[in-house]
Amino acid sequence: MSFNDWGAGRSAELPSKATNYAVELWHEYRIAIILSALLVLGLLRVYLHLTEKRQEPLVFSKIYAPEAKARPVEVAETKDEKSTPATSDEDTVEKKKTQLSNGPRRIKGELAKKTRGGGNSDELRKIQVLIFYSSLMASTDKIVRDFAKALQSPLGVNPEEPQDCPFLAPQTIDLAEADYDEYFISPPKIENTSGGGPVDLFYLFVLPSYNIDSINDSFLEHLRDTHHDFRIDTSPLSSILGYSVFGFGDREGWPTEEEGFCFQAKELDRWMAKLTGRKRAYPLGMGDWKRDGHARLSEWQLGLVDTLQLLEQTGGLGEGVAGSGDAVESDDEGDADDDDDDDGEVVFEEAPTSKVSKSKGSGGLEDLEDLGRIMELSRADGPGQQKAAPIAIDFTTDGKLTEGKVKSRKSPIALVKEMVPKGSPTYNSLTKQGYQIVGSHSGVKICRWTKSSLRGRGSCYKYSFYGINSHQCMETTPSLSCSNKCVFCWRHGTNPVGTTWRWVVDPPKLIFDGVREGHYKKIKMMRGVPGVRAERFAEAMRIRHCALSLVGEPIFYPHINEFLGMLHGERISSFLVCNAQHPDELAALQHVTQLYVSIDASNRESLRRIDRPLHRDFWERFQRCLEILRERRFRQRTVFRLTLVKGFNVEDEAEGYADLVEKGLPCFIEVKGVTYCGTSTSAGAGLTMANVPFYQEVCDFVLALEAALKKRGLVYGIAAEHAHSCCILLASERFRVGGKWHTLIDYERFFELLEERGPDGDFTPEEYMGAETPEWATWGNGGFDPRDQRVDRKGRPIEAA
Structure with a gap:
C-alpha cells in the first residue's frame, strides 16, 4: 500500500471515531445537558424581563381595570396627538367619543340588567x-x-x-x-x-x-x-x-x-x-x-x-302550572294539574315527603289545645329567654279596649300567636300541597274541577245539582283550624286543630281581598294549559260562587258573618260546610246561599271513630246542630252531607241515618262515596282501598235510605246523580214541581231577596228555587254535562257506554 493510500484511509477513519465518541457522550450526559440548557434559557428570560424598558399599557389592559366603571377608557396618545396644539374641552370630548367609537367597547364592572x-x-x-x-x-x-x-x-x-x-x-x-x-x-x-x-x-x-x-x-x-x-x-x-x-x-x-x-x-x-x-x-x-x-x-x-x-x-x-304547556303532552292532562289536588270532596292523599323538624320551637304539628306548652316552645327566642313575644289583642271577645288599659275581664290583652305562622312546618306543608295562605289563618286553592271545567272536561257535582259553574267557583276557608281529626281528612293532619279560637284574628277585609287575589292568580296560571277554552277562561275571571269547604271549619272564624256579607256584596253565592260541632256559631249564622252539615255517622260510637272529635260533648253538640237546621229549613237551603266509608258507616246504618234526617229535615241529602288516593295517616287509622265503596254500593245505600225515609212518612226522592263523583242527591218533595225536580238555584233572585230583606230577613228556599234540573243530571242519566268531553287521566276521550 502506498503512503497516499494509507493517509486517505486514516483520514476517513478519524471522523467515524469522533462521531461515535460524541454519541457516547450524549447518551451518558444527555439529562444533564438538557437541564443545563433549560436553566440557561430561564436565566436569560429573567434577565430580559428585568432589563426591558417599561411601556405604557395597551388600552385592552385598561378596559378591565376596577376603576373602568368610574371613568372612560383612556386611549394611548399617538405622535400626531402630541404635536397638535391644545384644543377646547368640547373638542377633546368629541375626539374621545370618536376614538371610543372606533376602539373596543367599554366594559362596565357589573352585570347588565335584563329586560x-x-x-x-x-x-x-x-x-x-x-x-x-x-x-x-x-x-x-x-x-x-x-x-x-x-x-x-x-x-x-x-x-x-x-x-x-x-x-x-x-x-x-x-x-x-x-x-x-x-x-x-x-x-x-x-x-x-x-x-x-x-x-x-x-x-x-x-x-x-x-x-x-x-x-x-x-x-x-x-x-x-x-x-x-x-x-x-x-x-x-x-x-x-x-x-x-x-x-x-x-x-x-x-x-x-x-x-x-x-x-x-x-x-x-x-x-x-x-x-x-x-x-x-x-x-x-x-x-x-x-x-x-x-x-x-x-x-x-x-x-x-x-x-x-x-x-x-x-x-x-x-308563572304557569308546571308542565302545563308541554308540547309533547298537549292533549294530556298528565301530572301538571292532578298532583296533590282536592276537589272539595273527601279524599285520601299522599302524605307530604318534606322533612319536618322535631326540635323544640319548630312549630310542629301538635294539637293546639296544649296552647300553654306550645306557646312557650314556639317563641322566637326559645324557652326560658327574657325577650317576650309581641303583644297581640284577642279580638274574639265582646269587650272593647280603651287607650292603654283593659276595660273589662271579657277583653284581656292576651299573648296569642298566629294560627299558621309564615315559614312554620304547617305553612310549608300546606303551601306545598297547593294552598295559598292568606293572612295568618285563611287559605285558598284552585280545585281540580275548576281546571277540568276550564278545559271542557267536566264540572263537579254541584254544577249538575245546583247549577254552579265550576270554573267560576272559588274554594276557600277563613279558618284552617278544625275541631275534628276525621280519618278521611284529605289534609292528613297538617292543618291545626283546636276546640276554641285562641289565635290572632285577621279582619274580614284582609281575608276577602287576599283569597280573591290568590284565586285569580291561580286561574291566570292556567292560561297556557293546553285545552283551556277561552270563553270559560274569560268567565273564570269573574267569581260567581264561593265554596267555604276547603279545609278546617269556616264557621269557626269569629267574623264569618262579615265575611259572608262581603261575598254577597259582590254577588258571589256562598256554600258553607260545617261539621256540626259549633251550635252557638251555627245559630248566629246569617243567610248563606246553601248551608251544609257533614253527617259522617248515624250513632255516637261511629261518629267518634270516624270524625275523632276533640270536644268531649261532641254527640250533644251534634244533636243541637241538627235541631238548629230543623228550625231553619224554611229560611235556608239546608243540606246533609253523607260521606260513605265502607267498614265504618255504610253497613246497616241506613235506618240510623233516616232517624237523623227525621230530626233535621234538611232540604237535600248528598250521599257520596269517599275517594281514596293513599295516605300513611289513613292507613294508620285502618283505612285502605277496601274502604272505598263502588258506585253501585252507593246506589244501593241510597235506595235503602230512600225506603227508610218513606217508611217514616218523610217525602224525599232521588233527584239527581253525578256518577263521575260517585255522588247522588236526594231532595225534599218541596222541590218537585209538576213532576219535575227543581234543584237548581236562582242566584240573582237570592241576591235580590238579600237586598230587600237583609241578611237576617225571612225568605224561604222556594223563593229562589231555580229552573228545572236538566234531564242529563237526573237519576239514571249519569249527570255528566253533554257539552263536555270525558277523558281519562292521560287525556284520552272516554267513549260513552
Whole structure:
C-alpha cells in the first residue's frame, strides 16, 4: 500500500471515531445537558424581563381595570396627538367619543340588567303584534283588519307619536301570501321605524276551519314538517314573546267539537306550542260564524289585551302550572294539574315527603289545645329567654279596649300567636300541597274541577245539582283550624286543630281581598294549559260562587258573618260546610246561599271513630246542630252531607241515618262515596282501598235510605246523580214541581231577596228555587254535562257506554 493510500484511509477513519465518541457522550450526559440548557434559557428570560424598558399599557389592559366603571377608557396618545396644539374641552370630548367609537367597547364592572327579550335596561324595546289569517271569501280578511284596528287603542298605539308607546301598530299577514320560511323557520328581524331598541314579536292567528282543501292544509303541513325536520331546532320560534290562536267554525257543519268544529285552529294551537317551546300566551278561542263568532272574538280580545299589557310590564308570560304547556303532552292532562289536588270532596292523599323538624320551637304539628306548652316552645327566642313575644289583642271577645288599659275581664290583652305562622312546618306543608295562605289563618286553592271545567272536561257535582259553574267557583276557608281529626281528612293532619279560637284574628277585609287575589292568580296560571277554552277562561275571571269547604271549619272564624256579607256584596253565592260541632256559631249564622252539615255517622260510637272529635260533648253538640237546621229549613237551603266509608258507616246504618234526617229535615241529602288516593295517616287509622265503596254500593245505600225515609212518612226522592263523583242527591218533595225536580238555584233572585230583606230577613228556599234540573243530571242519566268531553287521566276521550 502506498503512503497516499494509507493517509486517505486514516483520514476517513478519524471522523467515524469522533462521531461515535460524541454519541457516547450524549447518551451518558444527555439529562444533564438538557437541564443545563433549560436553566440557561430561564436565566436569560429573567434577565430580559428585568432589563426591558417599561411601556405604557395597551388600552385592552385598561378596559378591565376596577376603576373602568368610574371613568372612560383612556386611549394611548399617538405622535400626531402630541404635536397638535391644545384644543377646547368640547373638542377633546368629541375626539374621545370618536376614538371610543372606533376602539373596543367599554366594559362596565357589573352585570347588565335584563329586560324583555334579553336586551339592556337602557334600551326601549318594542312589541310587534303579527296577526296571521286565512280567508277564502274575504270575510276573515275584513274581520282581521277590524280586529287589528281595535287592538291599537287598548294597547296605547299612537301613530302620531310611536316612540312613546311600547307597542307598534299590529300588522296583518295573509297566510296565502306569506313566506312560511320567513316567519316559521325562524322569527324575522323587524325594523323599528320609530327608533329605539330592537323589536320583539308576538304571533296571533285567526284561522277559520274548512272541510275542503285550502291554504290551511299546506300551512299546517309546513308546521308539522318544520317540527320533525332534524336539521331544524325543535323549537325554532322560542325567541318570540308568545302566541295565541282564535278559530272560526260552523256548528251546523260540525255539530260537535269532537267531529271537527274549529279542528284546524286546535291543530295549529298544538303545533305552535311545540315550535315556540310552550309559549301559549292565552287560551285557544273558538266562535261560530253564524251564532256567537263576533262575541267570542271580543271576549278573546279583552283577555288578550290584558296578557299583552302584562307581558309589556313584566317581560314574561308570568308563572304557569308546571308542565302545563308541554308540547309533547298537549292533549294530556298528565301530572301538571292532578298532583296533590282536592276537589272539595273527601279524599285520601299522599302524605307530604318534606322533612319536618322535631326540635323544640319548630312549630310542629301538635294539637293546639296544649296552647300553654306550645306557646312557650314556639317563641322566637326559645324557652326560658327574657325577650317576650309581641303583644297581640284577642279580638274574639265582646269587650272593647280603651287607650292603654283593659276595660273589662271579657277583653284581656292576651299573648296569642298566629294560627299558621309564615315559614312554620304547617305553612310549608300546606303551601306545598297547593294552598295559598292568606293572612295568618285563611287559605285558598284552585280545585281540580275548576281546571277540568276550564278545559271542557267536566264540572263537579254541584254544577249538575245546583247549577254552579265550576270554573267560576272559588274554594276557600277563613279558618284552617278544625275541631275534628276525621280519618278521611284529605289534609292528613297538617292543618291545626283546636276546640276554641285562641289565635290572632285577621279582619274580614284582609281575608276577602287576599283569597280573591290568590284565586285569580291561580286561574291566570292556567292560561297556557293546553285545552283551556277561552270563553270559560274569560268567565273564570269573574267569581260567581264561593265554596267555604276547603279545609278546617269556616264557621269557626269569629267574623264569618262579615265575611259572608262581603261575598254577597259582590254577588258571589256562598256554600258553607260545617261539621256540626259549633251550635252557638251555627245559630248566629246569617243567610248563606246553601248551608251544609257533614253527617259522617248515624250513632255516637261511629261518629267518634270516624270524625275523632276533640270536644268531649261532641254527640250533644251534634244533636243541637241538627235541631238548629230543623228550625231553619224554611229560611235556608239546608243540606246533609253523607260521606260513605265502607267498614265504618255504610253497613246497616241506613235506618240510623233516616232517624237523623227525621230530626233535621234538611232540604237535600248528598250521599257520596269517599275517594281514596293513599295516605300513611289513613292507613294508620285502618283505612285502605277496601274502604272505598263502588258506585253501585252507593246506589244501593241510597235506595235503602230512600225506603227508610218513606217508611217514616218523610217525602224525599232521588233527584239527581253525578256518577263521575260517585255522588247522588236526594231532595225534599218541596222541590218537585209538576213532576219535575227543581234543584237548581236562582242566584240573582237570592241576591235580590238579600237586598230587600237583609241578611237576617225571612225568605224561604222556594223563593229562589231555580229552573228545572236538566234531564242529563237526573237519576239514571249519569249527570255528566253533554257539552263536555270525558277523558281519562292521560287525556284520552272516554267513549260513552
